[in-house]
Amino acid sequence: MAKSVNRTFLLGHVGKNPEVGTTPGGTLAVNFSLATTDREKDRQGNWSDRTEWHNLVAYGRTAEVVRDYVSKGTQLFIQGKIQTRTWDDKESGQKRYWTEIFVQDLTLLGGGRGENGGSAHSNGRDDSRRSSGGSGYQRQGTEGQYSDEELNPDEIPF
Numbered sequence: 001m002a003k004s005v006n007r008t009f010l011l012g013h014v015g016k017n018p019e020v021g022t023t024p025g026g027t028l029a030v031n032f033s034l035a036t037t038d039r040e041k042d043r044q045g046n047w048s049d050r051t052e053w054h055n056l057v058a059y060g061r062t063a064e065v066v067r068d069y070v071s072k073g074t075q076l077f078i079q080g081k082i083q084t085r086t087w088d089d090k091e092s093g094q095k096r097y098w099t100e101i102f103v104q105d106l107t108l109l110g111g112g113r114g115e116n117g118g119s120a121h122s123n124g125r126d127d128s129r130r131s132s133g134g135s136g137y138q139r140q141g142t143e144g145q146y147s148d149e150e151l152n153p154d155e156i157p158f
Helices: 060-069
Strands: 007-015 019-022 028-041 046-057 073-087 094-108
Touching: 007 094, 028 073, 046 060, 060 094
Parallel strands: 046 094
Antiparallel strands: 007 028, 007 073, 019 028, 028 046, 073 094
């Protein structure tokens, strides 16, 4: 079988506060939307913004970070994969599709339009070196920066 890749990188702003729930197995889950904007020039030479909306879903520890630190307007860098769920509509009997980004890693960015001025990072693993407390991830002061000993250069997305 040929090798394939399903990897998505998004940098944008959250469109509305995340919806928090649990799976039937009791795992925390969040759904939220992210807006990305491209600037393009039309045929008359005028610049316009084109916004694309993305549906995102996160589970477990990543969902906890989203629940605790993400709100409408928060700027995020997302790494994940595209997945499509299908089901049969009970009323019409038609097959329905929902395409979303399964969040595997996220970075909260400061200076965004949201109320969140801090920064946190989650990759779905328990990485206690990022926090001084036992809960896993916490805001790191008003600047939202990590000390040099907490920063792993391999995790910088650019």
